[in-house]
Amino acid sequence: MKHKRILSLISAAVVALSLVACTKPSKNQSGSKESSAKSDEISMKDIDWSIDSNVIDGERYVLMNYTNNSPFVICGLEISFTEKDNITDEEKEKYYSEVAKAFDLSNEDLAKTKEEKIAMNAKTEKIAAVGESVSNIYCYYYSGSYRVKDINHYNLVTPDIATIRYINGERIYTVNYDFISDKYNIDDETVKAYQWSTTDLGNHIPKPDVYVVESYDVDDESNFNFHAYGMSLDQFNAYVEECKKQGYTVNASSSEGDYSADNKDKYHIDLYYFKGDNKMSGSIDAPEKK
Numbered sequence: 335m336k337h338k339r340i341l342s343l344i345s346a347a348v349v350a351l352s353l354v355a356c357t358k359p360s361k362n363q364s365g366s367k368e369s370s371a372k373s374d375e376i377s378m379k380d381i382d383w384s385i386d387s388n389v390i391d392g393e394r395y396v397l398m399n400y401t402n403n404s405p406f407v408i409c410g411l412e413i414s415f416t417e418k419d420n421i422t423d424e425e426k427e428k429y430y431s432e433v434a435k436a437f438d439l440s441n442e443d444l445a446k447t448k449e450e451k452i453a454m455n456a457k458t459e460k461i462a463a464v465g466e467s468v469s470n471i472y473c474y475y476y477s478g479s480y481r482v483k484d485i486n487h488y489n490l491v492t493p494d495i496a497t498i499r500y501i502n503g504e505r506i507y508t509v510n511y512d513f514i515s516d517k518y519n520i521d522d523e524t525v526k527a528y529q530w531s532t533t534d535l536g537n538h539i540p541k542p543d544v545y546v547v548e549s550y551d552v553d554d555e556s557n558f559n560f561h562a563y564g565m566s567l568d569q570f571n572a573y574v575e576e577c578k579k580q581g582y583t584v585n586a587s588s589s590e591g592d593y594s595a596d597n598k599d600k601y602h603i604d605l606y607y608f609k610g611d612n613k614m615s616g617s618i619d620a621p622e623k624k
Contacts, residue, residue: 375518376500378511380404381411385456387485390470396482398471402462406500409546409563411468412457414477415491426452429490437480454482454491460612461545461564501527506546531558538601539618540576544569555620562614567591570607570614577603 383400390397402408429452434444456473473482482488496511508521529549530536535558541547545564552559565573567590574593581597588594591607600621607614 375520376404376406376408376498376507376509377518378496378498381408381496381498383411383413385473385488388470394483396473396485396488397469398456398458398473399467399469400462400471401467402464404500405464406502407464408462408498408500409506410457410459410497410499411462411471412455412497414494414496415454415456415473415488416494417452418490418492421452421490425490429487432484432487433475450476452487452490453477453494454488457497459563504528529560531560533558535618535620538597538620539603539616540573540580542573542614542616544614557617557619559617560615562616563612565607565612565614567607567609570605573614574605577605 380403381400382403383398385396385398387394388397389395398413400411430444430448433439433447437443439447453476454473455477456471458468458471460468462468473488474480475482475487493513495513498509498511500507500509504527505524506527507524510519510521511517512519527546529547530541531549531553533553533555535555539558542562542565544562546562548561548563550559550561562573570591574588577593577595581599582595582601582603584596584598586593586595591609592605594602594604596602602619604617605614606616
């Protein structure tokens, strides 16, 4: 149904930030979790954040910016916003009218959408070292895929919950801050920052010299998939050259931010760079067994 499609995009449940980390830990760690985490508390008072309207690629968007003044390197920041208590019926009707036009909602869809509180979400996985800033973080309606372009719509919400991921030692910690109660809650589980293959397959491809590697989907003798975070395009290109030095030049295919090749032993790699996220996705496949 159309309404379900719209809500899946503009009012889905809040999606947790993907794993990110922020220092260069040792590169022999797997992705195991550890319970009963203890960490020094990070404070939202040390995160100087703001939201304003600005132009990107010729279009105006509502964007979040922040500076990390905390003693930790921040790996990811997500702030959710909820409807203010004091907005007027006139302001609400104007908002819903503009949303209905933007998303081409039917009267039935609009009526169901009005059952949802106005909400927005802004999140980033980019790394911010101590004293560094992250800018141009898009705000989205609810937790969906539609970017907020009207600053007047943002003025109808207030900050609700912040989720901060940061590094202490060699582990990723997650803390949630409730703007309403002014309370913090640290998640019990922490995750190792640098996750590399636990099989011999990981020895057939260079280990990225980055802040964090996340093993995902598959890690066995046949295939290993990973994300490498905190990587610039120049670093990606340097990594491709390192792979070439290790023999990955057979049946090569390349373009900016994309490289795939075999080596003489028929191991195959695929590398792709996500410029907006400063990360690389990589995979290596072992030769097919005869």
